[in-house]
Amino acid sequence: MTDHFPSFIDRLLSHEGGYSSDRTDPGNWTGGRVGAGELRGTKFGIAANSYPTLDIKGLTRAQAIAIYRRDFWQAARCxxxxxxxxxxxxxxxxxxxxxxxxxxxxxxxxxxxxxxxxxxxxxxxxxxxxxxxxxxxxxxxxxxxxxxxxxxxxxxxxxxxxxxxxxxxxxxx
CATH class of the missing domain: 1.20.141.10 (Chitosanase, subunit A, domain 1)
Known part of the structure; x- marks a missing residue:
């Protein structure tokens, strides 16, 4: 079976932006609510509310891709x-x-x-x-x-x- 993930991840990342620390976005907060926890932001679509201990600002594209393969592609059985x-x-x-x-x-x-x-x-x-x-x-x-x-x-x-x-x-x- 062909592994479609490499081409699909490029599509997905085209929807996701670079680093964002919008204070009004609950995903940017480690507590999952505006003002809850630390404002760590989102990068490549990887958000602080889902990954509160991750260095979001320092996240590389390769690290984001590995997260997407493991935590979404494989976990969802895509x-x-x-x-x-x-x-x-x-x-x-x-x-x-x-x-x-x-x-x-x-x-x-x-x-x-x-x-x-x-x-x-x-x-x-x-x-x-x-x-x-x-x-x-x-x-x-x-x-x-x-x-x-x-x-x-x-x-x-x-x-x-x-x-x-x-x-x-x-x-x-």
Whole structure:
């Protein structure tokens, strides 16, 4: 099976910026809330709230890639999915967490959305039309995101990210 992670990580990192220490972003704080803990920031999408002991400012691209492979690609089982679903799940997991992104994927393929990829989910993904997976996954994702309290602040960027992912999906099918 082809390892799609190297090309997908470049896509993912194109969505993520360099170092940011925006005080209004809860992800930049080690406590996960604005003003909670230390303001350590986010770099390459790796945030202080998820990695509170990591030197975010000193993080290298190679270190970020290793984190993404271990903590997202492998943890979300993206390597076991068709490429079109793998990238969508990876990007959603980075943006909203593995469990939430897995739920979107499960809803997209019509199985119980327990947030864990098992044999039932894998079989449903294999049986589904890849185009339908992408469209339904992103519909679930966008619907979820518009309900978040910080949609007014971050929504435009999230919507652009999802639009870019739909363009990527056209090349993955």
């Amino acid at each position: 390597h076991q999915l068709p490429p079109v679903a793998a990238f969508q799940l990876l990007d959603g997991a980075v943006n909203s967490g593995i469990r939430q992104a897995t739920r979107w994927l499960q809803r997209a393929v019509g199985v119980s959305d327990d947030g864990a990829i098992g044999p039932v989910t894998l079989a449903a993904i294999k049986a589904a039309n890849p185009n339908d997976i992408v469209l339904l996954f992103n519909a679930e994702r966008l619907d979820f995101m518009t309900r978040l309290s910080n949609w007014p602040h971050h929504g435009r960027g999230w919507a652009r990210r999802i639009a870019a992912n739909l363009r990527y999906a056209a090349t993955d099918n």
